[in-house]
Amino acid sequence: MRKPKFGVVVFPGSNCDHDAFYALHKVLEYEVNFLWHKDTDLKECDVIILPGGFSYGDYLRTGAIARFSPIMNSVIDFANKGGYVIGICNGFQILLEAGLLPGALLQNISLKFICKDVYLSVENYENNFTKGIKDKTVLNLPIAHGDGNYFADENTLKDLEDNNQIILRYSSKDGKVSNGFNPNGSLNNIAGITNKSGNVLGMMPHPERSCNPILAKTDGSLIFNALVNNILN
Amino acid sequence: MYRAKVLIKRRPSILDPQGKAVEIGAQNLGLTNIKNTRIGKYIEFDVDTKDKAEAEKEVSNYCDKLLANPIMEDYEFTLSKWTPSEDEVK
Numbered sequence: 001m002r003k004p005k006f007g008v009v010v011f012p013g014s015n016c017d018h019d020a021f022y023a024l025h026k027v028l029e030y031e032v033n034f035l036w037h038k039d040t041d042l043k044e045c046d047v048i049i050l051p052g053g054f055s056y057g058d059y060l061r062t063g064a065i066a067r068f069s070p071i072m073n074s075v076i077d078f079a080n081k082g083g084y085v086i087g088i089c090n091g092f093q094i095l096l097e098a099g100l101l102p103g104a105l106l107q108n109i110s111l112k113f114i115c116k117d118v119y120l121s122v123e124n125y126e127n128n129f130t131k132g133i134k135d136k137t138v139l140n141l142p143i144a145h146g147d148g149n150y151f152a153d154e155n156t157l158k159d160l161e162d163n164n165q166i167i168l169r170y171s172s173k174d175g176k177v178s179n180g181f182n183p184n185g186s187l188n189n190i191a192g193i194t195n196k197s198g199n200v201l202g203m204m205p206h207p208e209r210s211c212n213p214i215l216a217k218t219d220g221s222l223i224f225n226a227l228v229n230n231i232l233n
Numbered sequence: 234m235y236r237a238k239v240l241i242k243r244r245p246s247i248l249d250p251q252g253k254a255v256e257i258g259a260q261n262l263g264l265t266n267i268k269n270t271r272i273g274k275y276i277e278f279d280v281d282t283k284d285k286a287e288a289e290k291e292v293s294n295y296c297d298k299l300l301a302n303p304i305m306e307d308y309e310f311t312l313s314k315w316t317p318s319e320d321e322v323k
Contacts, residue, residue, distance in 0.1 A: 061302055068299070097302070104304040111250050151247065151305060185248075 004228050005031045007045030009075070009091075011066045012037065016052035016088065016208060023211035024049075028224055037069040047084040047227065048075055050091025052144070052206060062105060062147045063093035072098055084128070084231060085200045086223075089145055092192075092202035101195055101202045102160065103152030109185025113146040117217075118183055120191050120205060121171035124164045127198045128230040129223055138175045139168070139219040141205035143183060143191075148204040150186040150193075160193055168192035168203055235280040235288045236315035241301050241308045242273040276300060279315060288312055 008020045017034065025032040033043045042048060055066035066072065072094070079085045079100050087095035095101045108114060120139045122130055152160065160166055169189040171177045182189045184204075192203030207220030243249050252270040259267040280288040292310055301308040 060300065064299060064302070104302055106247065106305060107250060109248070109250050111254055153304070185250075 003029075003031055004046040004232055005033065005044065006047045006049060007033050007035045007042055008049045008051055009035045009071055010037060010051075011053065011055035011069060011094075013055045013057055014051050014053035014090070016090075016206065019206075020049050020051045020088070020208040023208040023220065024224060027211045028221055030224075030228065035071055037066070037071045040070050040074045042071075042074050042078055046231065047086065048078060049208075050075070050085065050087040050094050051208070052089030052091060055090055055094065058090075058147075061097070062090060063095075063097040066090075066094045067097040076100060079195075079200050082197065082199050084227060086129075086227075087200075087202040088206055088208065089143075089148075089204055092204055093147065095200060095202045100200050101193060102156045103150055103193070105147050105204075106149040106151050106185075107147050108145070108149050108183070113144075114148070114183050115142070115144040116183070117142050118191075118205065119171050119173050119175075119181065120168040121175040121177050123166050123169055126164065127167065127194055129194065129201045129227050130167060131226060131230050133222045133226050136219070136222060138171060138173065139205075139222065140217060141207060141210050141219055143205050145184070145204055148184040148186060150190040150204075152187060157187060159196075160190075161188075163196055165193050165196065165198075166190055167194055167201065168205070234315050234317065235282070235285065235312045237278055237280055237288070237292045237310055237312055239276040239278075239292070239296060239300060239308055239310040240273060241276065241296075241306050243271060244305055244307055247305050273306075279317065280312070285312060 006024050010017045024030045168191040169177045170181050177189050194201050207223045210217045210220035249271050252272045256270040296308045
């Protein structure tokens with residue numbers, strides 16, 4: 001099997017870019033390139049990661065300015081041609097601003113920055129980001145954000161539900177989805193969604209922070225490995 | 234040249250937790266008549282053209298594409314003729 005090549009975009013203010021590089025390259029042993037926000041060349045990567053952080057200082061709105069970086073034009077073209085893109089945290093916010101995913105992320109309802117481990121019910125196994133990890137129905141991943149409160153209008157939400165685009169919801173340890181396990185006020189406990197064609201994933205939790213067995217938690221690697229297995233095998 | 238003043242408001246249907254939190258401060262101050270505090274953004278800038286229609290078009294474009302997110306925000310703006318004083322021209 002050919003080794004896939006990941007590209008991690010570096011925006012001014014990204015701060016999970018090196019975590020993503022470390023997890024994907026040092027731990028999971030995939031080839032990884034950093035992609036500078038002022039460049040337009042995606043260096044023939046198979047999967048593009050938009051990492052977490054505070055691109056452009058979160059000025060105006062999270063992700064609003066990063067969305068107009070030169071590299072984003074290439075990422076949008078790549079995604080529209082079926083290329084795989086994962087936006088994590090601030091990366092998810094950028095994908096929403098770029099229109100690659102529907103909806104918006106508002107400030108957490110508590111107004112607090114929340115940094116903790118959460119449980120996530122995997123809602124759909126029929127896509128390349130989760131297919132094949134069926135033995136694991138609940139993932140344990142960290143969140144770290146101030147603006148993770150997912151919002152979309154009624155029609156958009158219905159579309160997401162009807163097309164099975166909701167991949168992850170905040171849940172209890174045994175997968176029960178209810179308000180009590182919703183950390184940020186997110187609509188319908190949404191933690192991660194894909195686009196209609198299933199090649200763009202946005203998620204608030206940080207899979208890259210949960211890959212190294214030394215840190216005891218490795219559920220994040222399930223998503224990266226599932227994607228690699230599903231698109232290259 | 235025109236001076237644009239843009240007001241960006243959260244859509245009425247969207248909860249504003251920041252406004253709610255600030256209003257708790259009003260209550261603590263004893264300002265009991267204060268209700269429905271909503272926090273938005275105010276942005277001003279100059280538009281370097283003599284043509285008002287062109288200025289309006291460009292400001293709308295700026296608001297639609299960057300300054301406001303139509304999913305959660307509404308905006309309004311005013312344009313007024315403006316001659317910057319010497320120390321404002323850099």
